[in-house]
Amino acid sequence: MADRITPRNVNYSDWYIDIVIQAKLADYSPVKGCMVIRPRGYALWERIQSVLDGMFKATGHQNAYFPLLIPESFLQKEAEHVEGFAPELAVVTIGGGEPLEEPLVIRPTSETIIWSMYKKWIQSYRDLPLLINQWANVLRWEKRTRLFLRTTEFLWQEGHTAHATAEEAQEETLRMLNVYRTFAEEYLALPVLTGRKSESEKFAGAVATYAIEAMMQDRKALQAGTSHNLGQNFAKAFDVTFQDKNGNLSYVYATSWGVSTRLIGALIMAHSDDKGLVLPPKIAPTQVVVIPIYKTANKGEILDYSSRLVQTLKEEFTVEYDPDDSSSPGYKFAEWELLGVPVRVEVGPKDKEKNQVVLVRRDTGEKSYVALNEVKQRIRELLDAIQKNLYQRALEFRISHTRQIAQYTEFKTFFEEDGGFAESPWCGSADCEARVKEDTKATIRVLPFGNEERANGVCVVCGNPAKHLAIFAKSY
């Protein structure tokens, strides 16, 4: 008997960690707060990378790479930025055995080093827009870490763009937010809310931060991606100006946007169950696993049948094959369910006799018997159905745990009980936001787009006229 996964309703945190460890996605490292991403976890990241990278290229971005180490003074050039990141910096003070003249910060994010370079590269409106992305690791000395959701070092991509006008920068900010939304919904089967962050939740150094927010199965919110309009803050800090057609000199407008390995955490917490990982087919590194079922007597003929099937399936799907005779079929079923492969194909003597296979879908456990000549077609349909079902299931879950609340007593009760997303009018003041956090631990996750008009009424906290309809939730 393998290790059991703690059921979600017993302890959600333990369940999450059990999945990560037992599905072999990651492991704890010798260094506190860091994790080792194992092949099954890294394969997921590679899938995420390849899809997103395609989307970035399709929207005109190019990849580049900037150094890991940043002169400490660079961070200090943007006041809010340094204030936001100073507490979580790791600093290199010795190099080659000698104390460094200027300490080097291990990047927590790359705005400063990138904008120090943009100063060299941008002089004219002809140099704009400059649309660069980098895939990198960053390091933030977090007090409390959790596999994938928050680790000291994590992998991400960070886009850094430069524009001639505020309008273009805003357009880019929203374009990339939309790329994230599309990716989350279509590939991760993760329904997300999009909108702006409140002042207190925005990125250190940004004019405005936008985010995609998803609801996990414990009804907490997870910020799955952010897109920042940086205005001219970094251009001013690094003195990046350009001349327009009329010869006028002005500061460049900037955006930055990123998603990280946290997405893998989102994927797990949104879809998985007490049997293990559940992966959307469009992001699953392995879509199909083939398990032959045989006795010693018929081993040869069954393996022959199953391996020919595997060859056929590999023409269209990513396939793993598990013909090993050292564990029983039942064991393998459980094992592959734990690993999250969307479709399992069982082939045994009965199937060979009837020229069929058994298909089992991971999300519902439903079995079907399919003729050999229809297998590819049926798997295609199943993968599609699973993808849609996971999205739909997550969406319905979010909707059923989202409540419109106008009364503060009800609001507090909501978060004392099951919780979820509270959609409530808010006056816009940081004081009310802080009070909510104090009283309920919930924060404003996002100010959804197009909701200003719906914000008729009064702030759920203070009773003053509302300016926004905000989404409040406890979050990761």
Place this chain on the structure above:
RNA sequence: CGGGCUGUAGCGCAGUGGCUAGCGCGCUUGGUUCGGGACCAAGAGGCCGGGGGUUCAAGUCCCCCCAGCCCGACCA
């Protein structure tokens, strides 16, 4: 960084101050099984997290340290 819990075989755990530290799972070898986590047999595997003390005697008691998890404050 505060509070709590836990460190004993790869994993999960037992282990009144006393002799050679156990159990389950996993692992190795051989054999029988095989359509939902099979079974038999024989093996391998331990600086009892680290350091200091108390004691005739410490996995067990005391002190310090370290690590991990959970709960807070901080954050993607």
